[in-house]
Amino acid sequence: MGFHQYHEPPEELSDEARTFARMITALTEEAEAIGWYEQRISVEKDADAKSIMEDAQQEEFKHFGMDLEFLLRKNLSGVLS
Template identity: 75%
Template sequence: MGFDQYHEPASELPEKTRTFARMIASLSEEAEAINWYEQRIAVEKDDQAKAIMQNAQKEEFKHFGMDLEFLLRQKPDWRATVQAILFQAGDIVKLGEKGEDAAE
């Protein structure tokens, strides 16, 4: 069974790069799960079922956050960019441009 997360032969990649690829894949999977729960919650009519899905979605948010933090610890430039954007008031695009400058 192959792994779609690699674009180069896995045997040629260092362990750190393979771990990074796994964490990127995990981040993507968590985002996808959050989206699926969002859609299910939007249409679910049973209150108890909806509450269970909302609880499960919160777990996915936690996993997403942990994956993101791991990746940001590996890439200081990414951290600098993201810190200029997240949890800041103002125009998101302008903050993004500021973040790019912070990473340079």
């Protein structure tokens, strides 16, 4: 998404809305990385390289979960509404 993550003028958005947009972008990027690792893992022949990629993918899953948890916590507390 990069600099095109906003559908409204950024200067008109609250700090909370801009943080929300950044976290949604991060969530999307983590999901994309998980998918990339899945493809790489499925074709990698070297066991050591595959193990490193599996560890990296697990980190991406953790980051995805942290991003999602942040968004849920903020949304449920009413901060993002």
